[in-house]
Amino acid sequence: MAEEPKTELEKSLRALMLVNLEPLKQKQQITILDKAGCGQSEIAEVVGSTPKAVSVRLAEIRKEARKGKSK
Numbered sequence: 917m918a919e920e921p922k923t924e925l926e927k928s929l930r931a932l933m934l935v936n937l938e939p940l941k942q943k944q945q946i947t948i949l950d951k952a953g954c955g956q957s958e959i960a961e962v963v964g965s966t967p968k969a970v971s972v973r974l975a976e977i978r979k980e981a982r983k984g985k986s987k
Contacts, residue, residue, distance in 0.1 A: 934962060946973050 937945045942963050949959045956967045956974070963970070 930962075937962065943973065943977065946970060947977055950974055950977075 933949075937948065940948070942965070945963045946959055949962060954962070956970045959965075960967045960970045965973075
């Protein structure tokens with residue numbers, strides 16, 4: 917289980933992150949959170965998935981990015 921936010925600032929930032937990511941597709945959410953430096957467990961919690969599923973999705977995203985650069 918993920919660690920609960922300790923401060924009001926952490927709570928506010930988490931809520932803001934959830935609201936801002938809501939309209940995006942899960943792939944976009946994962947990409948943004950990964951680039952922001954979030955770990956797979958934290959990403960999984962935010963997008964409503966499992967760390968393993970996030971790991972698989974990140975591998976797919978990175979593979980697609982490599983293909984795009986080689987074209």
